[in-house]
Amino acid sequence: MNAYLILVCLISLSAAFAYVNHRFIKLPFVIGLFFLATVLSLIVISSRWWDVIHYVQIRDFLGRIELSEVILDIMLGLLLFAGSLHTNWDNIKSQLKPITLFAVLGVALSTIIIGGAFYWVSGLLGLGVGLLHCLIFGALISPTDPIAVLGILTKANVSKKVESTIVGESLFNDGVGVVIFIALLETLKLGNPEIDFSHFGVLFLQEALGGLAFGLALGFSLHALLKSIDNYETEVLLTLAFVMAGYAVSNIMHLSGALAMVVMGLLVGNYKKDKSMSDKTQEYVHKFWELADVLLNAVLFISIAFVLVVIDFEMSYFVIGLLSVLIVLLSRLIVILIPKVLLPKMVNFNYKESAIIIWGGLRGGLSIALVLSLPESRGKDILVIATYCCVVFSILIQGLTVGKVAKYFSRP
Template sequence: MDIFIIIALLITLSAIYSYINARMLNLPGTIGVLAVAITGSLLIITANQAAPGLAKNLTSLARNIDFSESVLNIMLGFLLFATAFRVDTRRLRREMKPVMMLSTLSVLLSTAIFGLLFHFAAQFFDIRVPMIYCFLFGALISPTDPVAVEGIMKGSKLPRHLETVVSGESLLNDGVGLVLFVIISEIARAGAENIVFSEVLLVFLQEVFGGIALGIISGFIAFRLMRSISDFQTIVLVSLALVMADSVIASVLHLSIPIAVVTAGLFAGSRSIDTDAKQHSHQSLEKFWELIDEMLNTVLFSMIGLQMINFPFIDNYWRTGCIAILMLLIARWFSIVLPLTFLRRTLNINYGSVNVLTWAGVRGGISIALALSLQIEARYKYLIIAATFFIVIFSVIFQGLTLKHLINYLYRKEQTSESTP
């Protein structure tokens, strides 16, 4: 199928899904589009089973989309930059300790805890998955998704400091999660006995600190260029070039694309502007990236729903999916509580916020893209893909729709206890 036809069909489907949500469901954008897309895919699967070939074009579209390539190497850079560029860096700096804890230590803990829990829980139900693949599953599912998180945050009344923590964590933990995924993938491929620890450490440092360095340098250069002019069209082109150049350079130098793009976005978006004309251009640039963010969000979640056409057997893994959802929630909770127990004095976060942070840890397209990119035995790959779909659908739709009620309940309870003499 021609690339233009694929893009045209994707945009058209995304517009239809978005319209149905806005007209009939009126759910938060991310949640509504995914719900409509999943319903559409289930109808297509049913139609194909009843009359093979009835939805041939849409089935062909789903099979022609390289989801992992599209998300990880094309869309992710734009989505992360769009979010990072509009972050209030002053608020982020105030919450940097809990953000760094959640985006590094908690990801590592969640990966290990989930891997162990999933391995033994699956065994209890006579589902055998090698331990290394369970850790690999943990690495791809532990980082929260900034795209999904931002969409859900818009519909909640989360306290501002917690909103900053959740958003900041989701922005920064993708880089750590992706590096961890690459390392565990290599261990699974080559075998633990053939892996040299110093080489693993070198890869980690290269990906993380190389990405940070690239982001700072490119962000500074782009900011200086944008600051020297007030022509809006040129400023937009410079920002687009920044994202694309960082993605290409990071890929060539084997650096972390998410870390490079997020660092560049934070650096370029946080600088002060010295004239009214340039301030207006900067504000217009934020609106431009907000529009890009909304459009790519809609397309991404339409693609997630569409991918289900390629896996009509997902319902066969419902037990695995339920186990994975429960184990992930437990792992997420412990990965927050354990560091908090030892670092409580240095973190601006209390135990009462743990449940909100656990429930706000939403997964999305990045986890699915990583699951689809797995190069392991087919039976384990399909099991992990199916379980990942269950987790993403549960977290985006169920957690997304109930998060606001959880926040209202918990904070109303706190206010009531505080007002009681």
């Protein structure tokens, strides 16, 4: 099956699931799609006992699809640009201190906490996952995903301060998480069981600072081009070209394409946009990227659910997967509460607002894509299952209850 037919299947399933969800189940959009796709995955898995031939064919087919490459090399840049384009910089700026703290130091601290706890638990279970693999798991599962939670928080009438913090943190911690992941992965590929902190530091600075600088350069260049003309068809096309080409060039230059797209999106969507785009152009640009965001997220969450089909089941792996959910939740609690206690002036949230931020830190497609991109090994198999357990719990349990949690803690 060629790439076009794969896309046809994904779009058709997305449309069918979206209709069934909206017509009958009425869950939030991406949660409903993920739930229905997971149900279909479980049906496919069960066919190993009643239709072995077709089960093997489907499993082999799904195993050949490079899902991580599609998400990391194509979809991630588009999604991050779309998300940042629609983000109000004034709201982000008002909470910039806690956002920066959570997105940078928070991700680094979360990586260490999750990695250390996972290493200890894997040792207790006799799985013996190496420390570097455990830290890689910490890096890939630490970034939060706003996609599934944003609409729910809006309906729950949470404060703009809380909503802006969750959105801003998730936009930037995706980039930071990817940078830490890449630096750790490059260290792993060197074959040295111990972490080379100097090599890690150089890679981190190159990816992070280079990505931020490149994003600014792209943003100002795109702003200048948009300002020089007034034709919405051309301007929409320019935004698409800058995202696709800019993200590709970032990867070639070993810069953080994720951070570059976030910076470019924020700049284009906020910096003197009335001078660079007419009202008509702004309407078309925002509608185009809003539609692209919905479509890409539908395909993304459908794809994630089918990871379940290609996982090799082993009971001890699922035990550590369930324990990983507890580790990730505990890490989120520590990462949010420690800055609040130690730096109350910088992190100006009460405990009710902190509870919403803690429970609203969902994990999503980025984590799945990163773990699938790891080199083949027994450690990867364990991390894939642990990551999938965390994402399933995050989307289906936290995603479905975060609205109630937000309403409960938002009461006077």
